[in-house]
Amino acid sequence: MDKNLRVKQWIWIGPPLIMVSLLTLVVLSYAVYLGVHDVNLLKKNFSYTGFGNFVKIWHDARAWSSVWKTVKFVFIGTLLEAILGLALALYLHKDFKLRKITRSLLLIPMIMTPVVSALIWRIFYDPYSGIINYLLGIIGLGGKHDWLGNPDMALYSLIITDIWQWTPFVFLILASGLDSLPAEPYEAAKVDGASRFNTFWHITLPLLKPVILIAVMLRVIDSIKTFDLIYVMTRGGPALKTETLNMYTYVQGMNNFNISYASALSISITIVLTILFVYFYKNVIAQKN
Amino acid sequence: MVRTFKKASVYTFVASMLLVSACSNNSQSDNAKSGQENAKYKGQEITALLEQHPTSNALQKMLPEFEKETGIKVNLEIIPEGDIPPKALLDFSSKTGRYDIVMADWIFGQGFQNGDYIEPLNHYIDNPSLNKNYNGDDFLKSYREMMKKDGKYYGLPVYGESTFFMYRKDLFEKYGIQVPKTFDDLMNAAKTIHDKTNGDIAGITLRGQQGIEAVYIWAGILGGFGAKWLDDKGKSAIASPESIAATKFYSDLLRKYGPTGVANFGWQENRLLFQQGKAAMTIDATVNGAFNEDPKESSIVGKVGYAPVPVQSQSLKGKSSSLDSHGFYLSKESKHKEAAWLFMSWATNKEQQLKSLKLEPNCGITSITAINSPEFSQKFGTFKDVMLEAINNGNPDYLPLVPNINEVINNTGIAISKSLLGASTPELALKEANDKNNDLLK
The missing domain is CATH 3.40.190.10 (Periplasmic binding protein-like II)
Structure with missing residues (x-):
């Protein structure tokens, strides 16, 4: 490469690179600094503890139980969102009269601020004046279900809201994926007399797979980070049944003011997720492409 | 002990004022002096972090009077009650002095005190040139005494329940x-x-x-x-x-x-x-x-x-x-402590509480005079007595x-x-x- 050009490159790339790395590095190193100390905002003094916080996390039953709840929330939510999103995308791929407007209307939940949709669903779920119990009562399924107060049900009620809000997102990605599929394989399948199911199973699904994987990955990342929904609807209760890892980190940091412990938790989450996703990306998504 | 000292200092103050006016033989010098006192704080700017509560809304409406009278500029930052402790603590521990005054439940106030983040107020309460707005005996005793630690007051009760x-x-x-x-x-x-x-x-x-x-x-x-x-x-x-x-x-x-x-x-x-x-x-x-x-x-x-x-x-x-009481606390990092104190004591004195009662529905006021006012009985008469009994017996x-x-x-x-x-x-x-x-x- 021309030496002059290389210098010019750095002139352009340099400043933003410095800015971005400063911003990330400063924040990240401060988080690490906090993570290896024992800062509690209520105490003036703090000291260096090394890996103390991380060892504590390893032995923290509440943290592990929140990991399990996070996995449940993410797995069930994302799975159903992917299935529903795919079904909707396939269904609305056909041409019909109100196709455009139906597609736009479907996107409304996704555009809504999560706090707002959480508040709306909290009202929907209200055992006394909520619309869900009212409708169930009319069709004879009982009108006194305690959606958010029943410990066996609360997490699933949150998942339902999450599905309602984020299926449109999966739909949006898959629908544009479907639109960009080549027409030739379909024509060939038609000539060969393949059934609709076979066409779907052997052509659409394999062709769409990379897009589905991307959508799922984005949803998993987002879903692990879910906070507003849980904070507004249950605050981690009842009986800790909806306290995900993110929520627990918040409680440690902003309720108990154990800033260092919360930082250590966040760092652990970040490390584990980064490893998982780099592996996932390299071995599944990148390979398929 | 504190109160006798306070009384003594009030007498000294009155006596010295009489002496000053007798010497100058001119009543106008009195006004000039208080004008000077006010001028001392003119142009100072303070910030108070307040809870979303009827009291705060009323204060916002009454604030121009205070600013006009003293020349102190007061910024009110009103946020939900639950967000106050983390916000205040982050500010306290980073020592920016952004908030001169913080309003919070005493259950957090005592935590602030323990972390050595807030000022004891006795110095201001006992200072004759600063305590004209303060009348400790007019606060409901349970509320006032709650905010005392090791013989020192750390907060002025704003409202309670x-x-x-x-x-x-x-x-x-x-x-x-x-x-x-x-x-x-x-x-x-x-x-x-x-x-x-x-x-x-x-x-x-x-x-x-x-x-x-x-x-x-x-x-x-x-x-x-x-x-x-x-x-x-x-x-x-x-x-x-x-x-x-x-x-x-x-x-x-x-x-x-x-x-x-x-x-x-x-x-x-x-x-x-x-x-x-x-x-x-x-x-x-x-x-x-x-x-x-x-x-x-x-x-x-x-x-x-x-x-x-x-x-x-x-x-x-x-x-x-x-027994729950929410107070104003004075940050140790405040750069204008006296101006902040003037605002705190003004905002909690009986005149402001009486006005606040008229402006916003608030049965949690802390001033005995305001609680005994006809407005209070008219609005909250049905439960006033049981409420006061509960406060007096409050734990x-x-x-x-x-x-x-x-x-x-x-x-x-x-x-x-x-x-x-x-x-x-x-x-x-x-x-x-x-x-x-x-x-x-x-």
Whole structure:
């Protein structure tokens, strides 16, 4: 490469690179600094503890139980969102009269601020004046279900809201994926007399797979980070049944003011997720492409 | 001791003023002097972090008077109550001095004090050139004395509350129920209502949401059963037999006769259910009285009776009514402490409280003069006496006043929620919380 050009490159790339790395590095190193100390905002003094916080996390039953709840929330939510999103995308791929407007209307939940949709669903779920119990009562399924107060049900009620809000997102990605599929394989399948199911199973699904994987990955990342929904609807209760890892980190940091412990938790989450996703990306998504 | 000193200093002040006016023989010099005093703070800018509360709204409306009079510029930052502690603590610990004044519940105020983040106020209270707005004797004594630690005042009470028992007079009469004095009476009354109405009207509604919400009401039952949060050595004592009995009672009562969804009820949900006439009794904050009697809000105006929270044990170690006071605290990092003090003492004195009462519905005011005013009786007369009784008998140790109170409440709240839902027995759940709390209190 021309030496002059290389210098010019750095002139352009340099400043933003410095800015971005400063911003990330400063924040990240401060988080690490906090993570290896024992800062509690209520105490003036703090000291260096090394890996103390991380060892504590390893032995923290509440943290592990929140990991399990996070996995449940993410797995069930994302799975159903992917299935529903795919079904909707396939269904609305056909041409019909109100196709455009139906597609736009479907996107409304996704555009809504999560706090707002959480508040709306909290009202929907209200055992006394909520619309869900009212409708169930009319069709004879009982009108006194305690959606958010029943410990066996609360997490699933949150998942339902999450599905309602984020299926449109999966739909949006898959629908544009479907639109960009080549027409030739379909024509060939038609000539060969393949059934609709076979066409779907052997052509659409394999062709769409990379897009589905991307959508799922984005949803998993987002879903692990879910906070507003849980904070507004249950605050981690009842009986800790909806306290995900993110929520627990918040409680440690902003309720108990154990800033260092919360930082250590966040760092652990970040490390584990980064490893998982780099592996996932390299071995599944990148390979398929 | 403090008060005698204060009195003495007031006399000295008056005497010296007389002397000054006698010497100058000109009354105008007095005005000139106070003008000079004000001018001293002119142009100073202070910032106060306030809770979203009627008092803060009223202060916002009255603020121009203060700014005009003193020339001090005051910025009010009004945010939800729950966001105050983290925001204040982040500011305190980073020492930016952004907030000169912070308004918060004393349960956090004592944490700020413990962290050495706020100023003792005696220096200002006793300073004759600064205390013209301050009248300590006009504050309800319980509120004022709560904010005292090691003989020093750390906060000025802005508003406060206690808890009391509220019941539907009409339903009690209809089913021949006496106002409960003990928790057994309370259980029976709830059963009667529940059985006679086939569960259409909940016997009782209480807060059940995991965290401070449930803990705040549960603590009253704890006190009423004769239990305390901490033993004499400052160790956690919530696994005591009395505490287990109280938790069992709370869980049984709500599971048998409480409303559906109670495990997720906070202050708002509980208040609304009672106001809509869907429950016959509740125990909650005295401020709920104002909501019950507000025709715009409530469908049970005039039908509510008020009484003290029942007690079970005659040998009470704790008490069953809370005492909760929210105050203004002066940051150690403030750059204009005297100006900030002037604002704090102005905002809490009786004239402002009287005006605040007219501007916004607020039954939590702390000034005796304002509470005894006709406006107060006209607005809140139905429950005023029971409320004052509750405040006077209020338990200042209703919640454990330790620095990491939030974490203690969090641990305990989980135990209560588990017990309420039957996810664990009260014994096991409380034992777990007790151990965790003791780790914290080491």
